[in-house]
Amino acid sequence: MSMERLTNLEGHDEFIARHIGPSEAQQSEMALAVGYASVDALIDATVPANIRLGAAMNLDDPQREVDVIARLKAMAEQNHLCKNFIGMGYYGTHTPAVIQRNVLENPGWYTAYTPYQAEISQGRLEALLSYQQVIMDLTGMELANASMLDEASAAAEAMTLTQRVNKKNKSTRFIVDSDCHPQTLAVLQTRAEPLGIDIVYGDAATELQNGEAFGLFLQYPGSSGEISDPSALIESAHAKNTLVVVASDLLALLLLKAPGDLGADVVVGNSQRFGVPMGFGGPHAAFFATRDAYKRSTPGRIIGVSVDRDGRPALRMAMQTREQHIRREKATSNICTAQALLAVMAAFYAMYHGPEGLRRIAERVQLLTAGLATALRSSGIAIENQHFVDTLTIDPKGQRDAILARAKEHNINLRCDKEDTLGISLDETTTRADLALLIEVITGEAVNVDALSAESGIPDALQRDVDYLQHPLFNEYHSETEMLRYMRRLESKDIALNRSMIALGSCTMKLNATTEMLPVTWEGFGALHPFAPADQTRGYSELLTDLERMLTECTGYDAVSLQPNAGSQGEYAGLLVIKRYHESRGDHDRNICLIPSSAHGTNPASAVLAGMRVVIVECDALGNVDIGDLRQKAEKHSAELAAIMVTYPSTHGVFEEGIVEVCAIVHEHGGQVYVDGANLNALVGLAAPGKFGADVSHLNLHKTFCIPHGGGGPGMGPIGVGAHLQPFLPSHPVRPVPGLSDDNDVVCATPYGSASILPISWAYIALMGASGLTHASKVAIVSANYIAHRLRDHFAVLYTGSSGTVAHECIIDIRPIKEASGIGEEDIAKRLMDFGFHAPTMSFPVAGTLMIEPTESESLAEIDRFCDALITIREEIREVENGRWSLEDNPLVNAPHTLQDLTAEEWTHAYSRKQAAFAMDSLQQDKYWPPVSRIDNVYGDRNLFCACPSIDSFRESSEDETTVG
Known part of the structure; x- marks a missing residue:
């Protein structure tokens, strides 16, 4: 047997055949049905010759599944797992195994799409409604949405909401108290500048006395761990017509008086510690709660109770007129998705433990922290915060380096972002042995923790009873049997990819292969704190660097930022990069963004958030950008032109033959070209935006690169840019991105967004290689044309290219x-x-x-x-x-x-x-x-009800299949 034959036995293309649905023979059959002799003939007729790549992408050959798993395991093993006491919004937690196996690792939950079709989304809608109830109960607010991208972006949305709804105070000042998380401050500063908001950072009480402000931001407990009663400050703020945003922590709120009861107008935070792994920064479901009076201005998605045609309770996304594809350039937020899968996990975590179980977890963490405080004070260590739940800030008095050396020796991470203090945050995973080791590391002396006595660090006036989660949903599923069956009942109500095809145009609901998904729950990727020292995250560094290389090769760009954690955030980040590039050249007046009338609604919304003015470019009868209208508007706004945002292939599902000319016109007038990557599924291996004239694109990893949609999130929206834009990519204040200025914009709470799902896209590219990725693009185009062909005699196909073919999607009229x-x-x-x-x-x-x-x-x-x-x-x-x-x-x-x-x-x-x-x-x-x-949508909006129905209605409806929670 020859060596060549032995090489062929490796079967490197096995995964490609498993990922691509039709066989080679069926692909040819579909092409013939459309009228072409071969797949390649159909592609040649469809994809314009002037944008086609001249050579194959420089990627490794396709790899076998077993080899990809082995490589990922090797990367995970390079990540050094330490005991993390860093805190800053990210904590160790125990994901209940029944939730991990049956939700996080279950395609019935993670392959579902956003619940736009509510009748076939009742399961996850019920879980999300329960999540809203958790947040409303713990924050003491009247309304909560169904989650947001992360705590920092939730804070930014709260800032803009308070400015929007505050009719009595027209100041541009927004006060941010000095005891807030640094990553939150950075995102607030980035968001504020293009909108003309002045961030005032300092002691909130002092700054409130120094001048007018439309809003004020407090952290409760503070980033240092300090607990101050904010009620008097909130009262003072309201007396000056200043609205107050409070950032809080769900575990702390199990013990602390609710911010809503203290007068807060908006409450934000992160539900990560309710059973969701840290994952080097995400994905996690942030929360956003506010007053009922502000419901029409609340960003994101709200799940509401309505009725169906027969009068039975049914759930839906309420007030969909807030969706950005409708409001467009008048939008107040560009948020297009949520973190549905993670919000569902947090809701189930609350159900599984119930109010008493959650309270026990919080009391245990608080007691351990109090014991630590007692031991440190006894050893002469000064603790800067008088009150606390789980976090202490200590003054090491010249012993900082020695303490950090001992901590490193014992695989312990402490917070050391400030030169003169150290921070220590305990969590659900902290044990008595951890406490003993911590005390020894900090004091240099062994202590018998069993002999420690401790007093609560919570002020008496802020102590909270168990006045939350009294609904039956949070009190009836504490056994694994009942929890398992409940989750199964909800799953069976929905349609996900494990049941049937989801043919959503522009949303690319493709296979999320099991091999790609496996690494997400490995401890080597899931247990890392996002601000862990770089020498502990070498495996992630290797993966991120390699993924950036892969994505630049797939797109033709020169550099990639992996920070944006959604497509909308990618759009926003890309436009900020363009804005900073113009400013670096002295072009401060370039603020016009041209957007075709067919564009996805987040495009104009993102442009507005980036401080740009939107000018609409018309489309012609074939759905293409009207070149004449574009040229006229580019000339009219030549001195002010910042960018054009164009989706390619177009939102109408065709390859516009004038895309190269579009790019040239915009460049001629000094603008930059932003190509929306929503439809990259039809381009990879055939054409590349960075090669045919674009300057920046966001890439929907939850579309083209196989991260699942998760029933409405998570996603990732990294951006690719040309070399001239690379210096302006997002960085981070806590863990700066190598090669970038620390002063660059920050669009996400962590430097690499939702890092723990990035192995999915790395695995997909490694498994497919250049040949597999190119073939996938071809088959996507062939399949869409086959559908258009089969339906043409029954429905009018609205748009086609000059050859009469479509791209990877078709529109029927x-x-x-x-x-x-x-x-x-x-x-x-x-x-x-x-x-x-x-x-x-x-x-x-x-x-x-x-x-x-x-x-x-x-x-x-x-x-x-x-x-x-x-x-x-x-x-x-x-x-x-x-x-x-x-x-x-x-x-x-x-x-x-x-x-x-x-x-x-x-x-x-x-x-x-x-x-x-x-x-x-x-x-x-x-x-x-x-x-x-x-479902009756009008009834749901006229009778907005966004909490779990009353206990009485729950008992009545639980007798049949229409239970909605």
């Missing part, structure tokens, strides 16, 4: 159908639920349409099943058009049909039960039953 029959795109979307499918993207970017994206991961059989469903639905619409079924009573307007509907004694519809539930024979084999009928 429902408007003519609605005009002829009265049946609209929402009716089709709801009817698809009866077929077991999530609807395509509805009414974006064009109202009255459906945008379909199959991705490369769906098999030909599943694609055909989806097309068959839509064709069957089209035939049902014809039955309305020809008068067999009335517009008021047909399977579409009554969709979705629940099991209760089908098993009711009386059936009054003109169509049969079989037509309602089993319109295709394949549904007999695997039937998904929507848990609720069509």
Whole structure:
């Protein structure tokens, strides 16, 4: 046997075949069906020649799954796991195994999409509603949203909310108390500057007396650990028409009087220590709670209780008019997602432990901290904070270096961001042995911790009773059996990728391979503190450096920042980089951002947050950027032109042939080109934004690079930039990014965003290699064109390129159908639920349409099943058009049909039960039953209710399947 044959036995392309759904023969079959002799012929006709890459990407060959796992394990082992007492918003926690296995590691939870189609999202909506209840109970506020990206960005959103709603104080000053986390201050400063907000940093009480301010920010407990009663300061602030934001900590709030009871207007923080690993910085669900009066201005998503068509309780995302794709340049936030998966984990953690169990955890941490304080004081160590829950700041009095040396010897990390003090934060994972070792490290003397006596560090006036989480949801699932079954019941209500294809255009719901997901929960990646010393994180450093190299190769850029932890944050970061570049050249007046009318709504919202003025560029009849309109507006604003934001392939699902000219026009007038990376799934290996004229892009790792959507988060949105923009990438005040100025902007609470999910994208690229990634892009395009071909005789395909083909997605126009029959795109979307499918993207970017994206991961059989469903639905619409079924009573307007509907004694519809539930024979084999009928959105907004229903209604509804919590 030859050596060449032995090499071939390695099977390096096995994963590629597993990731890509259609076989080679099926790919050729689809291309032939569309009218092309081969896949490559279809690609050549679709992707403009002037943007095609001339050579393959310089990436390693595809690797086997076992080899990728081995490499990742080697990286994880390079991360030196120490006992972390750093704190600063990040703490050790125990993730209950039942939650880790059945939520965090379960594709039924992590592959679901954002709950825009509420009827098939009732499970995670119930979990998110419970999360809101946890936050409302612990903060003492009237309203909470369903999570935010991180604590620092939540604080920034709170700052802009207080300015927006404060009608009595028009000052531009926002006071930030000196005892706040440094990363929060940095993000606040970055957010404030483009918006003309003046950050005043110092003692809050003093600064409040020194002048007017629209808002004031306090940390409670402080970053130092100090607990001060803020009620008098809040009262003084309100007397001056200053609104108050309080940043707090969920574990502390189990013991401390709620900020809402002390007068706070907004409360923010991080739910990480409720069972979510530190993960070198994320992902974690931040919380945002405020007064009911500010509900219409609250950023992010709010889950509300409504009713379905039959009057049964049902959940939905409330007040969706706040979504940024609707408000666009008038948006007050660019937040487009949340941290749904992590919020769900935090909610289940609260349920599993219950109020008494959570209280025991907090009291234990507080008692250990009090014992530590007693021992340190007995040894002559000065403690700077008089009161505390879990954090002490000590004055080492010349012993700092010696203490740090002993700490390093014993694998202990202390907070040492200030030269004259040391910080110590205890958490759920701290043991009595840890306490004994800590005392010995700090004092140099061994102490018998069992002999320590301790008094509470919490002031009497701030002591809190267990006045929270009294709802049955937090008191009935303490056994693993009940918790397991409850989570399973919720999971079964939803449609995720482990059940069927999710053909959402522009959202790229592709395979999230198990091999890619495995490292996320390894301790070597999950247990690291984001501010751990660099010599302890060499494995992460290797992974991050290699991922940056991979991403620059995939995009054609020269440098990458991995800090932005969502696509919206990536847009914002990219525009700030452009802004700083212009300023460095003395171009302080360049503040116009050109945005095509078809752009995703976060584009104009991000531009506004970056301090730019939006000018809309029109699109032509084919959906392309109108080159004439672009040229006219670029010339008109030449002296002020900062950038253009353009999505490529376009939001209309075509490869615009004029993209190179678009870039040239903007550059001619001194602007920079921002290419939105939402549709990069059709480009990788075929073309690269950094090569055809773009200067910066954000990359949705939760789309093209296989991080799962998590039911509405997490995501990652790193940015790639040209060499001229690299000096302006985000850095960090606590752990500066190598090669960048410490003074650069900061867009995220941690230097590398949600670092613990980055191994997913690294693994995907390593498994696919250049050949696999290129082939994936081709198959995504072929699959979309095959769907357009199959549906063309039944629905109008709205946009195509000059060759008559589409990119990786296609838009079908429902408007003519609605005009002829009265049946609209929402009716089709709801009817698809009866077929077991999530609807395509509805009414974006064009109202009255459906945008379909199959991705490369769906098999030909599943694609055909989806097309068959839509064709069957089209035939049902014809039955309305020809008068067999009335517009008021047909399977579409009554969709979705629940099991209760089908098993009711009386059936009054003109169509049969079989037509309602089993319109295709394949549904007999695997039937998904929507848990609720069509939800009344108007009722939900008119009767906004965003907490778990009352105990009485809970008891009544628990008797049937419609329980909503």
